[in-house]
Amino acid sequence: MTAPTDVPIAPDARLHVATHGSAAEPGATGRAGAKAILLGEHAVVYGRPAIAIPVRALGVEAHARPATGPGRLSSTLYHGPIAQAPDRLNVTLTAMRAALAAAGKPDAALDISIDSSVPAERGLGSSAAVSAAVIEAVLGACGLTADDETMHELIQTAERAAHGAPSGLDARTVRARAAVWFDGGRIEPVAVGDDLVFVIADTGVRGRTREAVAAVAERRESDPRRVESALDELGELATALRDDVSTGARDAIGRSMSRAHVLLNGLGVGDPALDHLVHAATAGGALGAKLTGGGRGGCVLALARDAASAHDLSDRLTRAGAAAVWTTTVEGAA
Numbered sequence: 001m002t003a004p005t006d007v008p009i010a011p012d013a014r015l016h017v018a019t020h021g022s023a024a025e026p027g028a029t030g031r032a033g034a035k036a037i038l039l040g041e042h043a044v045v046y047g048r049p050a051i052a053i054p055v056r057a058l059g060v061e062a063h064a065r066p067a068t069g070p071g072r073l074s075s076t077l078y079h080g081p082i083a084q085a086p087d088r089l090n091v092t093l094t095a096m097r098a099a100l101a102a103a104g105k106p107d108a109a110l111d112i113s114i115d116s117s118v119p120a121e122r123g124l125g126s127s128a129a130v131s132a133a134v135i136e137a138v139l140g141a142c143g144l145t146a147d148d149e150t151m152h153e154l155i156q157t158a159e160r161a162a163h164g165a166p167s168g169l170d171a172r173t174v175r176a177r178a179a180v181w182f183d184g185g186r187i188e189p190v191a192v193g194d195d196l197v198f199v200i201a202d203t204g205v206r207g208r209t210r211e212a213v214a215a216v217a218e219r220r221e222s223d224p225r226r227v228e229s230a231l232d233e234l235g236e237l238a239t240a241l242r243d244d245v246s247t248g249a250r251d252a253i254g255r256s257m258s259r260a261h262v263l264l265n266g267l268g269v270g271d272p273a274l275d276h277l278v279h280a281a282t283a284g285g286a287l288g289a290k291l292t293g294g295g296r297g298g299c300v301l302a303l304a305r306d307a308a309s310a311h312d313l314s315d316r317l318t319r320a321g322a323a324a325v326w327t328t329t330v331e332g333a334a
């Protein structure tokens with residue numbers, strides 16, 4: 001496990017004394033939400049744009065307060081001393097250490113509790129959301145807040161522990177409140193012409209983002225022409241989708257999503273359980289459906305025609321064997 005001194009301090013960390021608390025106070029809370037990638041996963045690692053949406057039904061709340069003895073962690077995965085936390089909590093601990101290092105208190109002992117409804121390893125941004133909430137809570141417990149760029153850098157420090165060279169899409173999106181366009185490492189809001197109702201269905205199979213990202217990299221080495229052409233098409237679909245979202249062109253959005261699923265399968269990040277739910281979604285009236293996130297398991301994102309059909313679609317996906325189903329609406333301006 002990484003020693004505290006190995007955690008890089010964000011080089012130009014811009015931290016501010018919290019106006020609503022101080023180090024003398026008993027603790028602080030951090031929050032972040034789940035995300036779903038509407039289009040552009042994997043292609044975004046190679047500089048293509050992406051669109052992601054917040055999933056408001058799912059979120060993480062972390063609480064941190066100065067410990068009276070050695071720091072302890074309390075979460076669904078582990079309860080006990082931080083010093084003995086298992087390696088599978090490495091991302092969370094990296095987030096905590098990065099925040100403490102940035103605050104100039106690398107050795108501070110904190111009690112941290114994490115309450116998350118975001119399923120882990122399902123492509124919904126659980127690792128970035130937990131990291132974001134923990135970092136905000138730890139900084140808060142030190143009497144500090146961070147600006148957006150510093151938060152992003154700190155979350156990225158933890159995301160690198162999760163899967164090597166993250167694009168930054170997850171780190172940005174788990175703190176966003178609306179649909180975002182991600183390009184060149186930055187996000188901006190996406191105009192939404194009309195309400196879009198999505199159903200997210202969990203295959204119950206753990207997604208393997210690190211492996212999936214490595215598989216795309218290998219395939220790109222061995223077959224650069226085919227992979228670059230798929231990445232280009234994913235980038236073009238994301239660009240077209242942005243316009244379609246702004247005009248509320250649901251059928252076109254659905255078609256782009258379904259095409260993206262085919263292209264992602266071609267990149268080697270699919271899984272039979274994902275295909276099964278994608279087919280169930282389209283047979284159940286979805287306008288389009290695709291894997292979302294790293295793939296090789298995880299969730300399917302399906303676009304419903306409207307709220308009433310989202311209800312039927314959810315039932316259909318549950319009957320098809322989805323381990324869990326959520327509905328999320330991206331609200332239009334109208």
Ligand code: MEV
Binds near residue numbers: 042169
């Ligand atoms: C994972 O949620 C999204 C990927 O594109 C990886 C990344 O953007 O770093 C697969």
